[in-house]
Each structure stands twice: as structure tokens, then as C-alpha cells.
Amino acid sequence: MKEGDATSMLYVAHRPALVRYATRIVGSREAAEDIVQDAFIRFSPANAHGTSAGQTLAYLYRIVRNLCLDLIKRQKIEMRERDTEPPFWSVPRAIETPEEAVLVCDEVRVVRDVLDGLPRDVRIAVEMHRFGGHTLEDVAAHLGISVATAHRHVRAALVQIALRLDDFET
Template sequence: MAPSSTSLSVYIEHRDDLLNYANKFLGDRAVAEDVVQEAWLRLSSRDAKGQEIGHPLSYLYSIVRNLALDWAKRRVREVPQSPESATWQVLPASTPTAEDVVLQRDEFRALLDAIQELPERTQLAFRMYKLEERPLQEVADRLKLSVPRTHQIVAEALVHAMQRLLGDEDR
């Protein structure tokens, strides 16, 4: 089941306001973008499961606030330390095991397979924005689309990939 057109239109219409709201907590527009996108994914996930949300805009603002506050709290707790500090000296190397590498490759392949099921324009938008980490404006310019429409198709690709990956785990 795909996200409802009502919740999608609410998200698209209020995306900039949600970004500004998240940015007030975070002071970092890029992180605010991630927070708002995560809020959309949570809303669309509930939609996809058929869980009706009476006030999607209020729900989005609530998710954005909670995610932004959580992120801000983590940032305060995570005070950087010098690599020469005693804490760094006792930590094991963060080299992934061979099993971790294989698992990550399999998950990445499954993600790419899910994305390849989508229209070419959606694949390109996803690849440029998520994999190549290009700015949304650049992706929109390349596709000759508005930024909100570009964000929408990237979000649709993410929802499709999540549904596909979660669906595969249920088998």
C-alpha cells in the first residue's frame, strides 16, 4: 500500500515550514533536511500499513520536533575527543568483519534491485541525491523539475525501497 495522496500533499505543501521548524532546534539546514525526510518516512510508513492519521500535519510537526530534539541531545553528549586521549587508546579498531561486509553488500544489492524497479527518472533522482550526495537543487535542475517534486520522487523511491526490503525479510 502506498502513502495516501492526502499525507503526501500535506508533506509537500508544508515541507519548507517543517525544515525551518527543525532548523530552529538544530541550527544546521542539512541535518534539518534529514530530520524532515525521516519524519516523512515515518508518516508514509504508517500510511502504507493502513494506520490512519487524523491530523498528518500535526503528526509531522511532532515527529520533526522529537527527532530534532533527540539529534540535538546526541550532539551535546558526543563531545569530540582527541585521538590521543585515553578513551581512544582503549577502543578496538572499527574495521568491519568479513561477515559485516558481505551483509552490507547484500543489503546494498537488494536496495539497488528495488530502485531499478522504478522509472528511470526516479532512479536517477535517487542515485544523484542519496548515493552521490548531490544537492536537491542540482538534482531538480538536472531533471528539469521543481525541488519539491524532486524531493517527492526521492521520497517515493525510499518508500518503495523500504517496502521492498521489509517485504523481502518477511518471506
């Protein structure tokens, strides 16, 4: 029997248990099925060469566990991003008096001045993410930078805008 056949048979024999194991961790059978499928793709016979079936099975369980934890971590990050409210200055509001209209125009002018003073990539990142509704991944791809750098650009610009608006109000 070939080594690849043995590991495939080991996977097939333990697949239901792996799915149950992943379901307990992630709380969704559908996600668990996907994780176990992905685990098998990552599970290569080369890694199991010369090891016992118990070690190979433990390795497969470890892959499933790590993929489950990665999924949970990714879901938490997505929830955190979804739960954040947009900055107060980017939400349209009703203008009730002419004085308020002037104040809003002044605040918009302050934001425009801050954006004009930013480096080109930072300005584009903020405009795409906050005003264009693009994801950080879209911004990073457009600018040819990493997602983390795109996030830093947006965060730094928003901090500058918030500080300048705070100075403007006082």
C-alpha cells in the first residue's frame, strides 16, 4: 500500500470525528465541514512519512484545531470592524439653523484642509475607505501596499482629523 493511500484512508476513517471536533470548536457544522476539507488539503503524506498512525492522526487534529482557531479569530476581527461606528463628522445630519449650516461648512473645510495636507497615498486611502465605502483590502490593492499599511494610513488620517476638529471647536 502506498503512503498516500494510507493517509487518505486514515483521513476518511476519522473524517466524521474530525467534523464533530471542529463543530464543537466553531459551533457550525457547515464551517466544520469546510475546515476538515481544508485540513485534508494541507495534510500531505510527506509530513506523515515515517511516523506512526497515531502521530499522523494527532497532526491532522492539530491542523483542524488551528484552522478552527484561525476562523474564530477572523470572525472576531470582522465583527469588530462591523461594530465600529463611523466618525461623527462623516455622518450626515440635519441642519436646523443658518448658524449650524455655517458651523458644518467650517467643519467640512477643516476636514478638507487636513486631507489636502496629507501625503497622496494616505489621502487616497481615507477617501476610498471612509467616503467610497471600499474595504481596506481594496485600498491596499489599489495603492499596492499591505492591508496593515492601509489601516495605518486610514487610522493616522482619522486621528489628525479628529484632533484638528477638536482644536477647531475650542
